[in-house]
Amino acid sequence: GAVVSQHPSWVICKSGTSVKIECRSLDFQATTMFWYRQFPKQSLMLMATSNEGSKATYEQGVEKDKFLINHASLTLSTLTVTSAHPEDSSFYICSARDGRSIQYFGAGTRLSVL
Amino acid sequence: GENVEQHPSTLSVQEGDSAVIKCTYSDSASNYFPWYKQELGKRPQLIIDIRSNVGEKKDQRIAVTLNKTAKHFSLHITETQPEDSAVYFCAAGGGNYQLIWGAGTKLIIKP
Numbered sequence: 114g115a116v117v118s119q120h121p122s123w124v125i126c127k128s129g130t131s132v133k134i135e136c137r138s139l140d141f142q143a144t145t146m147f148w149y150r151q152f153p154k155q156s157l158m159l160m161a162t163s164n165e166g167s168k169a170t171y172e173q174g175v176e177k178d179k180f181l182i183n184h185a186s187l188t189l190s191t192l193t194v195t196s197a198h199p200e201d202s203s204f205y206i207c208s209a210r211d212g213r214s215i216q217y218f219g220a221g222t223r224l225s226v227l
Numbered sequence: 228g229e230n231v232e233q234h235p236s237t238l239s240v241q242e243g244d245s246a247v248i249k250c251t252y253s254d255s256a257s258n259y260f261p262w263y264k265q266e267l268g269k270r271p272q273l274i275i276d277i278r279s280n281v282g283e284k285k286d287q288r289i290a291v292t293l294n295k296t297a298k299h300f301s302l303h304i305t306e307t308q309p310e311d312s313a314v315y316f317c318a319a320g321g322g323n324y325q326l327i328w329g330a331g332t333k334l335i336i337k338p
Binding site for chain 1: 259261263269270271272273276316320325326328329330331333
């Protein structure tokens, strides 16, 4: 199957700093990528839909100024958590959609904000 | 808004028995129904999917059935093995390419 790479896998940062997470589709082009947040023992919560060459579409309740998304190419989307606070600590996971609408997931990023 | 309900939240079966997980969806425009398996600490992996033009699809020990009239679909795992232990998510998608996710089912295979 298709491969999606997500980096970093784990990051610890100080409160108030920003963290960038990258999501790359390695062997296919993805005009659409998705960013999710997953709490322990819970389902995937869609944060935003990232569209190549245009602005991301954010789900209700997700602050777009706090979670900046850039999808500058057909293989790369980035999520930047700005001015991170302890409540932003979570597991963030991206997915990329192929031409058949199948979503392939990255391995996720565990963010810990001190 | 659209939602997907998934049951049960936890399922414990004896090794070798069958497991069935059920999902219902609300958006009648949904036409794509994937199932993902997520092992502890790992990424969700697509295990099987079905589109609205068929009622059943099978891949070895795994099968999915779809009832569009009733708006529900199910995952069937036969001859369960210890490596089937994981959390399983169903989802429903439509023309906007987004997936609405179920809450997940933790499947426990008892030896």
